[in-house]
Amino acid sequence: MTRPLRLDALAYGGDYNPDQWPEEVWHEDVRLMREAGVNLVSLPVFSWPQLEVAPGVYDWAWLDRVIEVLWAGGIRIDLATATATPPAWLVRSHPEMLPCDSDGRRLEFGSRQAYCPSSPVWRANVARMARAMAERYGEHPAVVLWHVSNEYGDHVARCWCPESAAHFRRWLEERYRDLDGLNEAWGVNVWGQRYTAWEQIEPPRRATGPVNPTQLLDFERFSSDALLELFRVEVDVLREVTPDLPVTTNFMSLLRDLDYWRFAEIEDLVTDDAYPDPADPRAHVPAALNYGLMRSLKGGQPWLLLEQAASAVSWRDVNVPKAPGRMRIDSLQAVAHGSDGAMFFQWRQARYGQEKFHSAMLGHRGEQSRTFRETAAFGRELRRLAPVKGTRVRSRVALVVDWDSWWGSSATESLPSQRLGWLAQARAWHAALHALGHAVDTVRATGPFDGYDLVVVPNLYLADAAQAAALEAFAASGGTVVVGPFSGVVDATEKVHPGGAPGPLRVLLGIEVDEPWPVPDGAAEQVELDGDRFDAPVWSEWIEASDEASVIARFATGVLAGRPAVTRRVHGAGAAWYVGAALADEGLVAVMRRALADAGLPARTRIDRDVEAVTRADDETDYTFVLNHGTREVAVDVPEGAEDLLGGDRTTGRLVLAPLEVAVLATPRAAEPPFVTLSETTD
Incomplete structure (x- = not known):
């Protein structure tokens, strides 16, 4: 059962840290929050030491008063369990709960997250604190969401301390049952690594040379699971005490370290912290992929942008502020991609501490700050988008996100090349589809693929029979699958599949990979497609195509000149493509254009990577967001007669958007989502 967030409008607000301010400021905060349209705040994320001043000694009075002030102002609360970091008294009483790095060094108290996820002391204390919070505030009408821990x-x-080592051994014993199973899975006959007792196994700390890749992969899996177990500790307590309140923990977009598919199974609402870099003119493109993941983690259910910056952050080497209008379009991009609101870190900008230069809705200048003027104006504007609350994004294209493949293809030094990064490949493939006009969902490699015409798999380094069967069934039923390089290489224990790549994907693709052929640094091979040549600067492969596979593109340079680079095999009513090169941007656009046509989907003829269109819909209405992320005016062709919820006008079939401008067009729901194309650019 998924518990809904009880909020009658799109969420708007941010993290609130009233314990950093004198009490007379709280009432002023609520007055300004109401002026800005704030209806939800997150607190008290880092306030455990102020709530439990000594073991078992609580001071609830200040938080009681804050909650009542907010409630009187009509503001709801995303109530944190305050377990984001331990109080000093707990750390000093139990220094063994501090984490260790891969060199075995204890990390000191003085920042945040100063805990080992496996520590039984830490787990017992977070369970106790979560229960105390739930019993005191769980029935308060202002509390509409539980916020477990933080990021x-x-x-x-990852922690390499003795407690983590013991937990790792227990995890391995549960996975493999006995040492014979572990030794077989880990391939210990290479380099003499056989184990004869569980106590001989340690986490993969820094060693004399390359570490066993299966041990590294299992440690990645274990570490994600250890944090998942920690999350469950609090969720179980909250569900016991407050069974009707939804639970979340804030994700960090496409984060390598945690398998968010598994985390999302436990929580009620997916929330995300997103900080696209204002200095990067293309930051909106990977942001769209991050948001595609967030809405897909619970099958298309609306999610919530829980943190973003009103202007500059404080943790990059150079922290560029957001230009006027950038905060607005960043927020609307998240809403376009399925967020039921836009929240910030934080409400009032801190005067001290590590984040005093991190922007806030209410800047250091108070009401006169630019960020307050802009966020207050946007809060009023956001109310016009009330009809989109609860609607879902319409997409016909999905991209496979698989954490095992991400970990396996990046955890070890023992690879043909360190240049073929999983995340870089995923972003590049998504960017090509984005440029061609498509909002892209994400899926597991086992699906489900219902409702999609095209499924792209940028990399599936670790592939198994279940994944292959799911992709085969999708293609056989009429879908188009596109698989990227270095896929189907190993099984779940990092063993190369019999016969090599593409392993279990061989039947689907109709090709063999004789040998990976990485491209040296500073060089670039080329691939010829439809008479044009495109660079492949990182990776190529020696491919043998079967009689059932058509060659779509060939290598044009180097040792592989004339050999297949891109293939297509008819599979049932659909088709499966294989791309055996890491193509640069324009080459990927060319391949994806062909694949979209193969799937019967439209693609933009003219490309402007700054123009984005995303459609959310209910049963009756399509709400198409058209966003101009660029610095020049653009014109697009849109449905005639559409009502712009932001501008209040009706379109004439051609829409001109100024830089950083957004339109939200309401039209009767169509059989297929509206597809927005570019007109001639205006001066």
Whole structure:
């Protein structure tokens, strides 16, 4: 059962840290929050030491008063369990709960997340604190959402301490049952690594040379699971005490360290913290992929942008502020991609501490700050989008996100090349589809693929029979699958599949990979497609195509000149493509254009990577967001007679958007989502 967030409008607000301010400021905060349209705040994320001043000694009075002030102002609360970091008294009483790095060094108290996820002391204390919070505030009408911990894995995603080592051994014993099973899975006959007792196994700390890749992969899996177990500790308590309140923990977009598919299974509402870099003119493109993941983690259910910056952050080497209008379009992009609101870190900008230069809705200048003027104006504007609340994004294209493949293809030094990064490949493939006009969902490699015409698999390094069967069934039923390089290489224990790549994907693709052929640094091979040549600067493969596979593109340079680079095999009513090169941007656009046509989907003829269109819909209405992320005016062709919820006008079939401008067009729901194309650019 998924518990809904009881909020009658799109969420708007941010993290609130009233314990950083004198009490007379709280009432002023609520007055300004109401002026800005704030209806939800997150608190008290880092306030455990102020709530439990000594073991078992609580001071609830200040938080009681804050909650009542907010409630009187009509503001709801995303109530944190305050377990984001331990109080000093707990750390000093139990220094063994501090985490260790891969060199075995204890990390000191003085920042945040100063805990080992496996520590039984830490787990017992977070369960106790979560229960205390739930019993005191769980029935308060202002509380509409539980916020467990904060950004799991941000500072401590992996721990190599003795407690983690013991937990790792227990995890391995449960997975493999006995040492014979583990030794077989880990391939210990290479480099003499056989184990004869569980106590001989340690986490993969820094060693004399390359570490066993299966041990590394299992440690990645274990570490994600250890944090997942920690999350469950609090969720179980909250569900016991407050069974009707929804639970979340804030994700960090496409984060390598945690398998968010598994985390999302436990929570009620997916929430995300997103900080696209204002200095990057293309930051909106990977942001769209992050948001595609967030809405897909619970099968298309609306999610919530829980943190973003009103302007500059404080943790990059150079922290560029957001230009006027950038905060607005960043927020609307998240709403376009399925977020039922736009929240910030934080409400009032801090005067001290590590984040005093991190922007806030209410800047250091108070009401006169630019960020307050802009966020207050946007809060009023956001009310016009009330009809989109609860609607879902319409997409016909999905991209496979698989954490095992991400970990396996990046955890070890023992690879043909360190240049073929999983995340870089996923972003590049998504960027090509984005440029061609498509909002892209994400899926597991086992599906489900219902409702999609095209499924792209940028990399599936670790592939198994179940994944292959799901992709085969999708293609056989009429879908188009596109698989990227270095896929189907190993099984779940990092053993190369019999016969090599593409392993279990061989039947689907109709090809053999004789040998990976990485491209040296500073060089670039080329691939010829439809008479044009495109660079492949990182990776190529020696491919043998079967008689059933058509060659779509060939290598044009180097040792592989004339050999297949891109193939297509008819599979049932659909088709399966294989791309055996890491193509640069324009080459990927060319391949994806062909694949979209193969799937019967439209693609933009003209490309402007700054123009984005996403449709949310209910049973009756399509709400198409058209966003111009660029610095020049653009014109697009849109449905005639559509009502712009933001501008109040009706379109004439051609829409001109100024830089950083957004339109939200309401039209009767169509059989297929509206597809927005570019007109001639205006001056």
